[in-house]
Amino acid sequence: MYGRSASQLLKEQASCESGQLTVFNNVAFDQVIKECDEHHLQLESLFRKLMEQKLDVQTTRNGDHLGAFIHHHSLLRNKRCLMAYMQNRAEIVRSLRWQLGPVLPEEIKAKLSYSEGVYFADHSKAIASYMSEMDIDLTVDMVPPKSPSVRVMVLDDIGEVCLGDQSISLTKHSLHSLSRTDAEPFISQGLMEELLD
Known part of the structure; x- marks a missing residue:
């Protein structure tokens, strides 16, 4: 029909x-x-x-x-x-x-x-x-942040990465305080988790 x-x-x-x-x-x-x-x-x-x-x-x-x-x-x-x-x-x-x-x-x-x-x-x-x-990253801060930095836990071994002007080792279960713009791509890919206070 x-x-x-x-x-x-x-x-x-x-x-x-x-x-x-x-x-x-x-x-x-x-x-x-x-x-x-x-x-x-x-x-x-x-x-x-x-x-x-x-x-x-x-x-x-x-x-x-x-x-x-x-x-x-x-x-x-x-x-x-x-x-x-x-x-x-x-x-x-x-x-x-x-x-x-x-x-x-x-x-x-x-x-x-x-x-x-x-x-x-x-x-x-x-x-x-x-x-x-x-020269702008539109994918960062889709929700306005409360602070410019964020505490994160790494969920998977990422390895050595350059964030800003420093090199940092992102190993599984390690905790870091990063700038929100540096952490956001990893969080959106499921490689990091934001720790809420």
Whole structure:
């Protein structure tokens, strides 16, 4: 029945927790595209039939005209559903870049379609290019800090890193007081944990 696959995509998205992705539903998505193609073919056929009968498409009110009207509006509805599905997923993909950084975990990558993966990579490159050009790190301090430094515990061996003008060894379970701008990238990658007072 027409419209079921498109509504299935939106119901699937609505049932998901806000900001979370489900696996891209290729089967339903392709089925909606196929259905759109069918509506388009039917619409062309009905318009051709009206033209052959030399009837005015705007004023004629017969079965062919009403059929064309139904196919046209079904086509528009399916397109709106596909656009809503893709727009919602694109918003989530953009927000993942800000939450998780330029590298997505494998379990999230597995949920993306190929084009969404390319979109994420291009979006990350655009952000990195802008930050480089402006010489500013927009990913730091997503929430305004209470102090410029932060106490952290290292969750995984990171090794020797240069932070500011000093070299520091970040070994597993070591505690450090670092500037928030130095610690934030490690915290967002899950390599450090902020210790709250």
